[in-house]
Amino acid sequence: MSMVPRTDTQSPALHAADSHDMIRVHGARVNNLKDVSVEIPKRRLTVFTGVSGSGKSSLVFNTIAAESQRMVNETYSAFVQGFMPTPARPEVDVLDGLTTAIIVDQQRLGADPRSTVGTVTDANAMLRILFSRLGTPHIGSPAAFAFNVPSVRASGAITVERGNKKAVKATFNRTGGMCTRCEGRGVVSDIDLTQLYDDSKSLAEGAFTIPGWKSDSFWTVRVYAESGFLDPDKPIREYTKKEMQDFLHREPTKVKVQGVNLTYEGLIPKIHKSFLSKDREALQPHIREFVDRAVTFTTCPECAGTRLSEAARSSKIEGISIADACAMQISDLAAWVRGLDEPSVAPLLTALQQTLDSFTEIGLGYLSLDRPSGTLSGGEAQRVKMIRHLGSSLTDTTYVFDEPTIGLHPHDIQRMNNLLLRLRDKGNTVLVVEHKPETIAIADHVVDLGPGAGTAGGTVCFEGTVEGLRAGETITGRHLDDRASLKENVRTPAGTLEIRGAKEHNLRDVDVDIPLGVLVVVTGVAGSGKSSLVHGSLPQQPGACDKGVVSVDQSPIKGSRRSNPATYTGLLDPIRKAFAKANGVKPALFSANSEGACPECNGAGVIYTDLAMMAGVATTCEECEGKRYQAAVLEYRLGGRDISEVLAMSVTEAEEFFGAGEARTPAAHRVLGRLMDVGLGYLTLGQPLTTLSGGERQRLKLATHMGNKGGVYILDEPTAGLHLADVEQLLGLLDRLVDSGKSVIVVEHHQAVMAHADWIIDLGPGAGHDGGRIVFEGTPADLVAARSTLTGEHLAAYVGA
DSSP states (O other): OOOOOOOOOOOSSOOGGGGOOEEEEEEEOSTTOOSEEEEEETTSEEEEEOSTTSSHHHHIIIIIIHHHHHHHHTTSOHHHHTTSOOOOOOSOSEEESOOOEEEEOOOOOOOOTTOBHHHHTTHHHHHHHHHHHHOBSOOOSGGGGOTTOOOEEEEEEEEEOSSSOEEEEEEEEEOOOBOTTTTTSSEEEEEOGGGTBOTTSOGGGTOBOSTTOOTTOTTTHHHHHTSSSSOTTSOGGGOOHHHHHHHHHOOOEEEEETTEEEEEOOHHHHHIIIIITSOGGGSOHHHHHHHHHHEEEEEOTTTTTSOBOHHHHHOEETTEEHHHHHHSBHHHHHHHHHTOOOGGGHHHHHHHHHHHHHHHHTTOTTOBTTSBGGGSOHHHHHHHHHHHHHTOOOOSOEEEEEOTTTTOOHHHHHHHHHHHHHHHHTTOEEEEEOOOHHHHTTOSEEEEEESSSGGGOOEEEEEEOHHHHHHSOSHHHHHTTOOOOOOSSOOOOSOEEEEEEEOSTTOOSEEEEEESSSEEEEEESTTSSHHIIIIIIGGGSTTHHHHTEEEEOSOOOOOOTTOOHHHHTTTHHHHHHHHHHHHTSOGGGGOTTTTTBOTTTTTSSEEEEEETTEEEEEEEOTTTTTOOBOTTGGGOOBTTBOHHHHHTSBHHHHHHHTTSGGGOOHHHHHHHHHHHHTTOTTSBTTOOGGGSOHHHHHHHHHHHHTTSOOSEEEEEOTTTTOOHHHHHHHHHHHHHHHHTTOEEEEEOOOHHHHHHOSEEEEEESSSGGGOOEEEEEEOHHHHHHHOOSHHHHHHHHHHTO
């Protein structure tokens, strides 16, 4: 290849195009930001720090990234924009120098039952093409290997409207890879009919025991009672064989009930559609409880959980079927693909190889492609999303990360840091919201927000280099070099909880005794089997139920903009009752989702106007002035305050308000005390859950579970989203729980929590099939002295031993 020599010389003067080297933000007022102005250098790694709730996400995600995405969306036609999300323009005076933003956040991947790691990363799509070209026997197109595609056969006449219309006979066949028994889910369900109805009663007597199926419900109960197929006054146990068949299994049939056309369907298919087609985690708690009680899920006997038809499993490459490939650990699958030498599919093999190698590079080589995406932790989901960007040729884009080190062992954090630096060195702007000092240390530029959280935050406390931050007087600067010391005296256990023969996921027949009455930390590299041991095996052990195990995992809080800390924690119930008792009226009046709601905005406080492909507009309701309640409800007072004023209080104010005087409400005071314990005193009671950060949501969940009457608390990475200064407060909370007689088991990577533990259980030595064993049990001091594991080495370096 020849290149023409360049004859031009570099002009000493700066080109006008090179002067746009900053992202400028002036007057940002999103959420709690107070007229924030910052200048962020492009093509550099900028880390945003500050206590949880200080405004980091508001600045990075809700201002810079949101405006960038909004402006990119505006380049599409109005027709295309109609199908896209329509974020409103952030409340900011000037946003200048933006580039296209790629957001890699901690939102869980879709928990659809048919969504797997392979489907969300396109690795499955490439494998399907590979098997359709090289698999023997050849069974069809890539769709024949897809567990989401059913086989379809049709025949009949079609009329072609071209010139003279004429009917043409046609047949249609499509071979899909879906297992017909489980419909591509890998599990089948058996329904316990005794949990659906009381067979000693008739339909007219209210035989159904399904949540939400009331006897006067037009769409459910009455369609059975008035369909004409069943006798509504006959007890179900007296039904004839035909009536029972119609009741339980009848195909959808049109019926007329009181002049309205409705569809009658057998009870079992209706339950499948209503409850079992949705992901279990997405159901409301009382519905989930019903499903757990009424339905047992077992591995599909026909496909052995692979989700694929027999034909799809019969086609193989070098003795490996697509089901075998998806079940392999990804690092092993990458080695298998590397060994395939077939020039006819060389470009496909190269692309697949790059994708699989990216998994290993990012520390997820221990996953398998058939792992359901809903079972990934927040940190794993974020790293899975990163995979598609690692090999990208794009430059001069802005990558936005939300705590990319969450769920990572100290050993893996260096690998993540290298990836962030690689993205920067390709000429991209990298913005990272982070608390870990190891990642803050590699920043080119640091923006520290605070000084406090909520209304006490929202200002820029520091902008500059890491050295400048360390020398500064901000909370982050002061705590950047904090190192917890090893506990000198550890507590004595009050008993043990035995785990025997744990085989969940990658665990290798693990036997371990977990001490009770002390603070136990379970640690190990990501994918070593910690969650499998604690969440998967511990609750199933004999005696676990007797000990009252309360598990606080990383599943996200579900809540709309109508949900707030008061409704989520159950705090609003005693408050409503206190208002009702003080004023001699019904408690329902004091719910903005019930009788007391403003009729104009239905208790939302704002009125949303949908403008199709443009951003919707939210305007404060003029009737209630954003207070959400009818004017008559606001006449009722408790301790001199109306219900809207109470919901506008911070947790700290409310704790004082409900602690004494006329408004004294012990039940409310207890909940508020727990919120104070987890460091959420700055939140307002009526703040929508959608405005809370990830760390705030985790602590809100912890506060809620602290009210449970459990003897053993299992916490999954409670330091996620916590500032260095807040970790100290968390350690105090864990100590208080243990000192009050509870047993606390924490799955954690943070060295400060490890150093503070009474007992450490370390799993490993590696991830996936290289892990699943206990590599150390003992006190933190013994772990540091032995230095026999990766965790021991990093903990020793952390405490300076």
